[in-house]
Amino acid sequence: MSNEPVTGVVTSGSASYETPAKQRRRIVLSSYLGNTVEWYDFYIYGIAAALYFPSIFFASSSPLVGTIASFGTFASGFLARPIGGIIGGHFGDRYGRKSVLVVSMTLMGMSTFAVGALPGEARIGVAAPVILVLLRLVQGFAAGAEWGGGILMIVESCRQERRGFWGGIGSAGVFCGGVLATLTFTGISSLPDGMDEYIWRIPFLASAVLVLIGMWIRLGIVESSAFRESQDAGEEHVRTPFLDLLRNYKRQAFVAIALSAGANIAYQIYITYATAYTRAVEGDVATILGAQTLVGVLALGLTPFFGYLSDLVGRKTVTIAGFAFTVPWVYLLFGQLENGSFATILGLLLLCEVGHSAVYGPLSSFLAELFHTRTRYTGVSLGYQIGGALAGMVPLVAATLVAAGGPEAGAHWVPTVTLVASIVGIIAVLLVRETNKASLTGEVE
Template sequence: MTVAEEFNVAVPVTNDVATMRRIVWSSVIGTAVEWYDFLIYGAATALVFNKIFFAAGDPALATIAAFGTYAVGFLARPLGAAIFGHFGDRVGRKAMLAITIMVMGLGTFLIGLLPTYQQIGVAAPVLLIVLRFLQGIGLGGEWGGAVLMVVENCPTEKRGLLGSMVQVGNPVGNLAAIGMFALVSQLPESEFISWGWRIPFLVSILLVGVGLWIRLSLEETAAFRQLKAKNEVVRMPIVEIFKYHRRPFFTAVGLKISEIAYASIAGVFIMSYATTTLGLSRGLVLNGAFVASFVALFSIPLFGWMSDKVGRKAMFYASCVFSALFAFPMFWLLDTREPAIVIATIVAAISFGQMVMFGIGAPWYSELFTAKLRYSGASLGFQVGAALSGGLSPLIAAGLMTWAGATWPVSLFLIGCALITAVATSFAPEMANKELS
């Protein structure tokens, strides 16, 4: 049976506008808390972790090591997707959302309490890796549940728009993370390195409490309740996916590759490149990321709405073309060191290289799978793609820069990722305005 043939039976949706609005905004707020926790690590990696959690010596090697711990969070995400996807398809979406936000919050808060390399030696980076792994498990399990709470409730003709709204939690969380780091970056360098960087991690415990309260107020989706009522819950969802649904799974992985590569290069690696190689200020780079996230608050739902009108495939193809064509000019523009050009470059890279596919991907990954496998399938496809490309991209970019002493290999890497996603797009079924099973 093909993917398209499975989508022939409608499931109940929520037609009450007030209820749907509450579901969407509850998912956005909860997801924003998760992304804040995950993304402050990225900023700290580029700005401070290479200085305090690794032995003094070659700055380039320390940066590569710091990006290695950043990658651990992405590599843990498939495990979180497998664990929570399994129980999300067996127990329900709501319960997993409550658990994952607590897992993420605990990992983030404890990072803020960690001693440095100077204080406890090699145990410091080891503990940092363990807690980053815990963060990755939390986010890996959270994303699918948050998306399905909306996708499985919303009207078919608005699934692109409303499904993409969940992804607005990413720029909201990023704005909060950047804002916190911009605030503590105003401290003198010695105080920022000593204790200021810890504040964004420690305050996350308050945000987790808010997010948990919101998520506990949600109801289970109608699609899952229907599965339970008909006794159609699958005993081993992941086994079922790899036995009978390999094509949609690998398609979902491929759809993620280019988007997350651009997110990691433009959002994380560029922070290190601009401040270390180009000698630009932390504030300038953070301003670029801040503006890009602010623009994303509006561009993500716009792209989602457009995908309901022109289709998911057309939007993905357009983003792949941009990603390939902009791979070299992105670094040429950054190398001008002109503040306005640097900010505009970061905004363009994130908006069209990441956010088009990031927003539309939320409903599209979910649409590739039937309800009984949707949490596991969408989560695992999304997170495996994120681990393969997103977690390793800053590490690969730093290694390529050290090897070549130039950015051209990084640009070629981005072009290769765009080609992979373009191929995956050609295999994916068009699901705009089609019923979920």
């Protein structure tokens, strides 16, 4: 094993095992639905935290304090994601991707259903928010183990010249989950007042159906071709992939964290926190939710498109352009959330999503190409989930900024978080060579 790699490019080993086309389709569908389920569950919590949880689980607090506390529970799930990424990555790198993915989907489904059945503070007192935090931690742990494995199942089983495209298809499941979550809450938000105690539970309880469908498909897939090749070639699987990562892939780990944080922070600003900000300035919540739904539909196509574009022109070019494009539109969006028309808000959200998708589309293949098979699950998961944990703190930080300086100050300082994250992301991209022609077998240069 070499000392710390500096390029992040995986060079060719033996010829890759060919995964049959039927299995590839099932792997893509499994990963897509897995991401859909995991992130539907994750995002319905985010929306409920903005709209319902302050009055249900923090009723004894003032509305502002209740909102901050609610986003605190939201952030706790993101903090659990790196732990899920490390543990899921450990077992995924040593024993295979598939079994970890089955466990992660089971945990997410059970914890989400339990949130939907949890009584509020008015019924069981302080136990309600405590249990809510614990269930959120389980959600975060499951999501931390899921994303990296699901993406690697696709990227490690497809041809090199289409890794960006197929990885983008898998990543688009995140937005499918978001669309389903937003559609659901758009519908229930139009129901008569006085039903807040009950209607928010419907999306959580209904998630059980998605879990059963996703599990049925997932149980029928085979292990990824790159992992099978590594096993059959007799390559040594390190006892502790996390320590191997720290010894040999420090630069790649930083790049993975910075890229993931940049992509996810922008999304948390203009999707998750924008909903709460709209309510804080007494804007039309139905308008922002409706616009976000249409944006999610657009992202379903943009994500694989930019993944495909990165196959042609390179991951670095597309990613840097995406970071640079997103920032100005986030600033303009927050200036319009109080009184802007639906068309204006929708247009700005669409422009934000174009930039975000240019970063997110190539992300899965970009991260996978930074690491060797023996530590790839750990590296991809740790990078993505630490970036996600940083992003998960953003709504809490944003709510605190608005509480301290008022909505006008928030309209300026909240988008500045996106600017900083994008600058760090661009610097990270410049630290590695282009990876879109790399093989996923063999050693890392």
